[in-house]
Amino acid sequence: MGEQLHLNAFLMSTGHHEASWRLPESDPFAGTSLAHFSRLAQTAERGKFDSVFFADSPVLWGSVERRPPGAVEPTVLLAALAAVTERIGLIATASTSYNSPYNLARRFASIDHLSGGRAGWNVVTTAGADAARNFGLDDQPLHRGRYERAAEFLEVASKLWDSWEDDAIVADKEAGIWADARRVRAVEHSGRHFSVWGALDIPRSPQGRPVIVQAGSSEDGKDLAANHAEAVFTAQQTLEEAQAFYSDLKARTAAAGRDPDGIKILPGIVPILGATAEEALRRERELDELIRPEFARDELARTLRLAPGDLPLDRELPADLPDEDEIEGAKSRYTLVVDLARRERLTVRQLIGRLGGGRGHRTVAGTPEQIADTLEAWFRDGAADGFNVMAAALPAGLDEFVDHVVPLLQARGLFREEYAGTTLREHYGLRLPAPLINAAGGLSRVS
Amino acid sequence: MGEQLHLNAFLMSTGHHEASWRLPESDPFAGTSLAHFSRLAQTAERGKFDSVFFADSPVLWGSVERRPPGAVEPTVLLAALAAVTERIGLIATASTSYNSPYNLARRFASIDHLSGGRAGWNVVTTAGADAARNFGLDDQPLHRGRYERAAEFLEVASKLWDSWEDDAIVADKEAGIWADARRVRAVEHSGRHFSVWGALDIPRSPQGRPVIVQAGSSEDGKDLAANHAEAVFTAQQTLEEAQAFYSDLKARTAAAGRDPDGIKILPGIVPILGATAEEALRRERELDELIRPEFARDELARTLRLAPGDLPLDRELPADLPDEDEIEGAKSRYTLVVDLARRERLTVRQLIGRLGGGRGHRTVAGTPEQIADTLEAWFRDGAADGFNVMAAALPAGLDEFVDHVVPLLQARGLFREEYAGTTLREHYGLRLPAPLINAAGGLSRVS
Numbered sequence: 001m002g003e004q005l006h007l008n009a010f011l012m013s014t015g016h017h018e019a020s021w022r023l024p025e026s027d028p029f030a031g032t033s034l035a036h037f038s039r040l041a042q043t044a045e046r047g048k049f050d051s052v053f054f055a056d057s058p059v060l061w062g063s064v065e066r067r068p069p070g071a072v073e074p075t076v077l078l079a080a081l082a083a084v085t086e087r088i089g090l091i092a093t094a095s096t097s098y099n100s101p102y103n104l105a106r107r108f109a110s111i112d113h114l115s116g117g118r119a120g121w122n123v124v125t126t127a128g129a130d131a132a133r134n135f136g137l138d139d140q141p142l143h144r145g146r147y148e149r150a151a152e153f154l155e156v157a158s159k160l161w162d163s164w165e166d167d168a169i170v171a172d173k174e175a176g177i178w179a180d181a182r183r184v185r186a187v188e189h190s191g192r193h194f195s196v197w198g199a200l201d202i203p204r205s206p207q208g209r210p211v212i213v214q215a216g217s218s219e220d221g222k223d224l225a226a227n228h229a230e231a232v233f234t235a236q237q238t239l240e241e242a243q244a245f246y247s248d249l250k251a252r253t254a255a256a257g258r259d260p261d262g263i264k265i266l267p268g269i270v271p272i273l274g275a276t277a278e279e280a281l282r283r284e285r286e287l288d289e290l291i292r293p294e295f296a297r298d299e300l301a302r303t304l305r306l307a308p309g310d311l312p313l314d315r316e317l318p319a320d321l322p323d324e325d326e327i328e329g330a331k332s333r334y335t336l337v338v339d340l341a342r343r344e345r346l347t348v349r350q351l352i353g354r355l356g357g358g359r360g361h362r363t364v365a366g367t368p369e370q371i372a373d374t375l376e377a378w379f380r381d382g383a384a385d386g387f388n389v390m391a392a393a394l395p396a397g398l399d400e401f402v403d404h405v406v407p408l409l410q411a412r413g414l415f416r417e418e419y420a421g422t423t424l425r426e427h428y429g430l431r432l433p434a435p436l437i438n439a440a441g442g443l444s445r446v447s
Numbered sequence: 448m449g450e451q452l453h454l455n456a457f458l459m460s461t462g463h464h465e466a467s468w469r470l471p472e473s474d475p476f477a478g479t480s481l482a483h484f485s486r487l488a489q490t491a492e493r494g495k496f497d498s499v500f501f502a503d504s505p506v507l508w509g510s511v512e513r514r515p516p517g518a519v520e521p522t523v524l525l526a527a528l529a530a531v532t533e534r535i536g537l538i539a540t541a542s543t544s545y546n547s548p549y550n551l552a553r554r555f556a557s558i559d560h561l562s563g564g565r566a567g568w569n570v571v572t573t574a575g576a577d578a579a580r581n582f583g584l585d586d587q588p589l590h591r592g593r594y595e596r597a598a599e600f601l602e603v604a605s606k607l608w609d610s611w612e613d614d615a616i617v618a619d620k621e622a623g624i625w626a627d628a629r630r631v632r633a634v635e636h637s638g639r640h641f642s643v644w645g646a647l648d649i650p651r652s653p654q655g656r657p658v659i660v661q662a663g664s665s666e667d668g669k670d671l672a673a674n675h676a677e678a679v680f681t682a683q684q685t686l687e688e689a690q691a692f693y694s695d696l697k698a699r700t701a702a703a704g705r706d707p708d709g710i711k712i713l714p715g716i717v718p719i720l721g722a723t724a725e726e727a728l729r730r731e732r733e734l735d736e737l738i739r740p741e742f743a744r745d746e747l748a749r750t751l752r753l754a755p756g757d758l759p760l761d762r763e764l765p766a767d768l769p770d771e772d773e774i775e776g777a778k779s780r781y782t783l784v785v786d787l788a789r790r791e792r793l794t795v796r797q798l799i800g801r802l803g804g805g806r807g808h809r810t811v812a813g814t815p816e817q818i819a820d821t822l823e824a825w826f827r828d829g830a831a832d833g834f835n836v837m838a839a840a841l842p843a844g845l846d847e848f849v850d851h852v853v854p855l856l857q858a859r860g861l862f863r864e865e866y867a868g869t870t871l872r873e874h875y876g877l878r879l880p881a882p883l884i885n886a887a888g889g890l891s892r893v894s
Contacts, residue, residue, distance in 0.1 A: 021618075021625060028618035028625060032560035033651060034530060058549055060648040064615070064626035069649050079523035080561050083481060083530035098547065102505055102581040110519035113479035114527050133644035134549040168511070170466075171475035176739045178468060178475060179511035197580035201507040202479060202516050269678035393847045 002315050005379045005414050006264055007387025007406075008051045008091070008233070010042040011037065011062030012070035015393035016270055018356045019290035020234030021068050023393055031068045031392070037077060038084045040395055047402030049429040051089030051120060052081065052376045053213075053233070058098050058235045059131035075107050078105035091120035091231075096153040097146050098126055098135045101194055104153075104159040108210040109202055113310055117206030117423035122213040122233070123224070125150050127323070127330040143331060144340035149193045154212070154228050155243035156194050161209040162435040163199035178331055179203075208432050211424045217245065217332035218324075226252035233388045235336055235360045236267040236413055242383035252308075264385040264428050267378065270372050272392050273400045280365040286377050288353045289391060296352040303330075303337055313349040316339045358390050368404035376414060452826045453833030454853075454873055455538070455680070455713055456491040456499045458484065459517035463842040465735035468515055470840055471676040477841070478515045484524060484812045487842055494849030495863050497530055497874040498567060499528065500660075500680070500835070503543050506578035522554050527612030529562035536569035536871030539613050543591050543600040545573055545582045548641055551600075552607040555657040556649055564653030564870035568737035569680070570661040570671070572597050574777040587653060588747030590778060594667035598642045601659070601675050605643050606634045608656040609882040623738055626650075629674035642758030655879050658871050664692065665771070673699035676710055677877050680835045682783055683714040689830035711832040713873050714825065718818050719839050721848045727812040732843045734839060735800045750777075750784055751786045760796040764788045783807045805837050815851035822852075 013020040013031035017434060021028050030036040041052050054074035061069070071077055074092035074141045081090055090111065095102055104121075112119035125146035132140040141149070168183035189196045214221065214229035225232050236242035250260040272287070274280030293313055301308045305327070310318060317338065337360060337396075341351045357363040364374055378384045391397025409415035421427060461468040468475050477483040488499050501521035508516070518524055521539035526538055532702035537558065541551055551568075561564035579587045588596070615630035636643045653694065661676035671695060672679050674738055683689035692714075697707040719734070720726030740760055745768035748755045752774070757765060764785065771782045784807060788798045804810040825831045838844025856862035868874060 003478050018624070022618070024622055026620075028616065028620070032557075032652075034561040058553065058648065060631070060646045063628065064631050065628050068616075068625050072560050072649055073553045076523055076526035076554055076557045076561065079526040080530040083474045083527040085486065099550065100545065100582055103546065106505065106520045107523055110479075110523045114481040114523065130645060133642075135547055136642040169475065169515075173469045173471070173473075173475070176466070176469055176737065176742075177512050178515050179509065182511050184507070184511050195580075195583040198577060199507045201505065202519055205479075270530050290623065295623075351559065 003383070004416060006266060006387070007047070007049045008231075008266055008388045009040070009049050009061075009387050009398060010053045010055070010268065010390045011244055011394065012055065013394070016361070016398055017287045017392040018067050018296065018359075018388040019287055020393040022286075022290045025396065026393065028068060028422065029176045030220070031071050035078055035082060035289065036395070037071065038069065040398055041081045041085050041088060041209060043395065043398050043402055045085050045088040046404045048419060049088055049389075050386070051091050051424055051445075053091040053120075054078070054093060054124065056093035056095070056124075056125055057128070057131055058095060059128065059134055062299050063295055075111065078111050078119065079114055081234050082111060087419045087422060089118045089120055089211070089427055090115055090330070091211070091424075093122040093124050095124055095126040095131075096150040097141060098131065101153050101156040101160065102196055102198070104446050105157040106200055106202060109161060109200060109205045112205035112210055113202065117425070119205070119207065120211035120213050120231070120245055120424050121156065122215055123150060123228070124215065125214065135258070137444050143218070143220060147224055150224055156187065156189050156191070156445065158209060159164050159189055160196070160200045163203065164204040166204055167420070169203055176183045200237070207423050207425050216330075221332060222249055222252055225249060225263065226256045226258070230265060230425070231264045231428060234265065235333070235362075236265050237336070237340060237362050239381065239383055242378060243381065244442060245383050246383050261384065262430060264430075266386050266388045268388040269375070270358035270361050270363040270390045270392050271397070271401055271405065272357075272365040273364065273368060273397070273404060274365070275367065277366050277370065278426075280320065280367065284357070284363065284365040284392075285358050288356060291352060291356045293349055293352050294378070296356055297348060300337070300348065300352060300355070303334060303428045311348045314347050316345060316347055317351070330444050333360060348413065357392055361390055368408055371405050372408040372412070375409065376412065379414065402413070406432045451823065451863060452831070453713060454494070454862065455678075455833070455835045456487070456496050457680070457715065457835050457837045458487050458499055458501060458841065460515045460841070462844055463808070463837040464734045464839040465514050465743065465806075466734055469737045470734075472843065473762060475515060478518050480481070481527055483842070484518065484528060487845055488528045488535060488578060490842065490845050490849055491863055491868040492532050493828045494853045496535055496836075498538050498568075498835070498871055500538040500569065501525070501540060502569075503540035503571070504573055504575070504578055505540070505542060506575065506581055510742055510744055513739065522558065524743060525558050525566065526561055526845050529558060529565065534565075534866045536565045536567055536658070536874055536892040537562055538569055538571040538658070538871075540571050542571055542578075543597040544588060545578065548600050548603040548607065549693040552604040553647055553649060554607060556647060557815070559654050559657055560649065564872070566652070566654065567658035567660050567678070567871050569662055570597060570601065570675070571662065572689065577759075590665070590667060594671055597671055598674070599638050599640045603634065603636050603638070604644050605656060605880075606636055607643070607647045608651065610634055612882070613651055613655070623703045627744070641802050649694045652709035654870050654872050655882065656725050658875065658877065662865055665776075668779060669696055669699060672696060672710065673703045673705070677872070678713060678875060681712065681714050682809075683782070683830070684787055686825060686828065686830055689714050689825060690828065693830050707875060709879075712836045713833045713834040715805060715837050716822070717805035717808050717810040717837045717839050718844070718848055718852065719810065719812040720815060720818065720835065720844070720851060724813050724817065727814065731804070731810065731839075732814040733872070735803060738799060738803045740796055742784050743803055744795060747784070747799060747802070748796070751876040754800060759797045761794050763792060763794055764798070764821045774792055780807060804839055808837055810839070815855055817854040817861070818852050822856065823859065826861065
């Protein structure tokens with residue numbers, strides 16, 4: 001059996017298509033429903049997915065008129081899903097700019113304990129002034145500063161996760177010694193962004209640390225990924241772009257002194273399935289026609305730092321847009337949107353349609369065979385280690401993928417028929433991280 | 448049917464007695480086990496308890512040699528328990544000193560959504576320099592400053608919970624309008640401790656806000672409770688003390704302009720059951736004999752701001768201890784311990800035995816009838832609206848209480864036979880809080 005691909009189910013309320021909530025079968029309250037997300041996670045587990053995943057930003061995002069929020073706060077959602085699933089990995093996004101390392105490290109360690117070693121953390125730095133203003137800042141920290149803080153945050157969190165040795169708990173009931181204090185060490189970190197003295201308050205979790213995921217594709221984002229990430233979710237529209245991103249990131253990972261196989265690259269795909277290609281295209285068109293372009297244009301204008309009035313619906317983008325270097329927000333998303341519009345000479349209305357399905361991720365409408373073919377091609381041609389599956393409409397889009405695409409991938413030997421391991425890191429075929437505990441001076445004994 | 452009492456199950460790993468993990472039947476890894484806590488929550492729900500509750504401090508507490516941690520991080524634990532229970536309330540402790548209002552408000556709103564309206568938040572200010580050093584501080588903020596911050600934190604959190612009107616979601620699929628933007632308002636809070644601009648990122652939750660719980664008994668703590676709390680967990684050793692605390696706090700609540708029935712006062716009780724009084728006393732003694740006094744003395748010394756060497760095991764406490772006014776940490780716990788030792792002229796060894804069972808909460812060893820009698824007496828005599836049940840050993844201590852004490856309380860008409868409502872606030876017989884949304888100038892529209 002050759003190498004197999006990995007599948008992550010990126011979940012959000014009624015689906016990734018911005019108009020999906022308007023479908024007759026969609027539950028407009030799905031984003032706050034445990035029953036909804038339990039069903040989705042159980043479906044993904046039935047399909048032997050490596051993981052489910054939730055995006056997050058601590059801010060009311062976009063227009064409440066336009067679409068429902070994606071989900072409740074995802075770390076608590078992961079914990080709830082740990083209780084209703086057995087094997088599937090559980091990945092939540094959390095911000096390094098608006099959290100404390102001690103709080104977040106213990107939440108992820110806790111989820112890893114509760115789930116028996118299935119936790120993953122998508123590390124984001126959180127773009128945007130609106131989020132900053134929820135945390136006492138007037139504007140977002142500069143892009144470079146956010147990434148410096150993220151790197152130090154990961155260093156502190158890793159020290160905390162490693163502050164208990166694996167065998168610290170001796171549980172000697174006879175002698176009355178629960179843990180060996182020599183095997184639990186205070187972190188004693190004093191850096192530019194953080195000062196953290198103590199050890200974590202709970203023992204080392206089954207995976208040691210959660211799986212580290214990264215999703216930004218800016219230069220700073222790729223460097224963070226090369227140094228720390230074990231999985232990368234990325235938006236790539238064409239095979240050539242995806243191949244270039246893949247080989248670039250694997251090379252950066254090797255240059256950072258890591259095994260390139262230790263980072264799994266999963267481009268997003270928005271599958272829209274039909275029994276025939278025509279039916280799939282019709283379903284895509286019907287969804288796109290439910291988009292209200294004036295709402296979508298507001299968001300596009302925010303991404304491009306323009307006023308909505310600068311974007312007449314039936315014209316191309318203005319010629320004089322800033323370079324990515326001038327953008328302090330979500331750099332890679334900015335470039336993706338501008339490149340897509342320029343490359344295909346799209347009008348604003350057409351661009352909105354292309355973005356409405358998966359917010360810049362690649363939409364593929366077709367039969368199950370066609371979807372499986374394109375996944376296989378990207379996997380075999382050095383563009384992907386697997387895919388971040390972003391169903392346009394939920395729950396139906398995930399049901400269809402699990403029932404019709406997964407069996408094809410399994411029949412081709414490209415995807416597991418059953419879970420081999422019990423932890424997320426085992427599903428992704430990753431090694432357990434070596435503890436920092438023996439690094440000279442990194443940790444010292446708790447007195 | 449007259450007024451009924453309320454029961455909260457205060458849960459921690461192998462139980463509240465510090466030596467409980469040494470019992471042959473105890474699982475020393477219980478504190479990180481979802482199966483363990485699921486079973487406990489389901490047992491409490493079978494017993495029709497109002498709620499389960501977890502304490503918390505973001506610090507490695509005490510000695511790892513002496514006993515296991517109480518639980519994983521409790522907000523994620525609550526979410527997991529929401530998935531395995533149907534009706535019981537779910538209360539977690541979280542610190543106002545070491546969290547951001549935006550993050551914590553959305554986590555509790557999320558748990559309230561996932562649980563269908565069963566969330567409660569025990570508001571603490573977190574004493575101790577060790578915790579402070581996990582968050583970049585050299586020492587804990589002063590007691591008064593912590594409580595000022597807590598009051599402002601609650602104000603900001605309440606504004607966030609109220610930032611969506613109950614009927615903001617219109618879900619008009621035909622028109623493509625998900626929510627009415629006029630009914631979602633930015634908080635625009637700018638205060639001494641916090642500046643928060645935005646609205647919450649998720650709709651108003653089933654209870655509007657989580658039930659607010661408070662557990663400190665210092666002057667500042669009682670004032671915070673009188674102004675904000677809907678339930679109070681408190682440690683009271685004697686009926687007279689409990690009556691004085693009860694009438695004082697009800698009067699303060701009335702003086703704060705609130706209905707005294709809107710705050711439920713639940714003293715802690717550590718029940719140790721036996722088929723006979725002798726058996727119960729024997730079980731208590733067997734547990735106490737498992738305490739390692741040198742470990743317990745270390746913690747007592749920390750509470751009293753002394754060195755362990757200042758506390759010979761077979762002498763009474765030193766005569767010259769500081770007044771509560773001089774204590775910046777956990778003031779009310781300090782006073783409780785000193786008063787208990789002085790009143791009963793206990794040696795350090797005896798004091799350790801008394802504290803080992805429930806860390807200052809009242810231990811009652813007896814038959815189910817005797818336990819029910821003392822609960823009834825405290826309830827009828829103006830000392831309690833209910834009880835915070837702290838089983839000495841878990842899971843057995845909760846099983847025994849549910850199987851043997853609860854039926855007696857039900858037979859006496861003192862406790863519900865079935866849940867009447869679905870939310871925690873309904874279980875406690877509390878009114879939904881009036882939203883701040885109409886308060887002049889409190890909130891303004893999200894543009």
